[in-house]
Amino acid sequence: MDDSRPIFAQVAENIENDIISGALPEEGQAPSINEFAAFYRINPATALKGVNVLVDAGILYKKRGIGMFVATGAQEQLKGARRDSFSSEYVRPLLAEAEKLGIDSAQLTQMIAKEANNS
Template identity: 55%
Template sequence: MNQGVNVFDDRSPIYRQIAERIKSDILSGALAEDSQVMSTNQYAAAYRINPATAAKGLRELLDEEILYKRRGIGMFVSPNAQQKLRAQHRDSFFTDVVDPMIDEAQTIGIPLSDVIDHIQRKDG
């Protein structure tokens, strides 16, 4: 984990990147329900960032109920966090990817049935 500060990019705040990385680990199964996540100080040391920055990312996940806190022990992945995140990604997938694809197909005159046929051929 000694990856240093270069693991972050300039596209979004570091605290948000920490939160997104944890969400990604939950979605992939690398972090399971009730598994403990690194502490604020561990994140700060591992990534050479300000502890307040790490705390802000973790607090965001607490607020979203993706993580929960056990007083005096640390933070853990909430039960059903993976399902909750999948539902969020599913919703944004349709809004951000599928709906614009349908709009573009209609704009250039591709019937929706052709789009569906193409997707079904790709599926299998």
């Protein structure tokens, strides 16, 4: 947890990452609020707020008396949302830094192609 964003938002994002990576599979049971709170060392009310963000978005759903589960289609839904924000989250800062250093877009394209080949 860092201080830069609300902690509940970071909890939600970490759960999203686990769903995208497949660590939390669809229709699998998510950890409980208390488990999240103990793991991240945060107040359970904060953990609940983070989980509720994902419940409201339809990523997680509650089974009464049993716990929370990952919805079918959650992984694709999250990937879609991340793709939509990819430009503003990654490409724009990249361009801004490149411009600061005098790297033009042709050079940048070349650098990306080179890195892609290496990996």
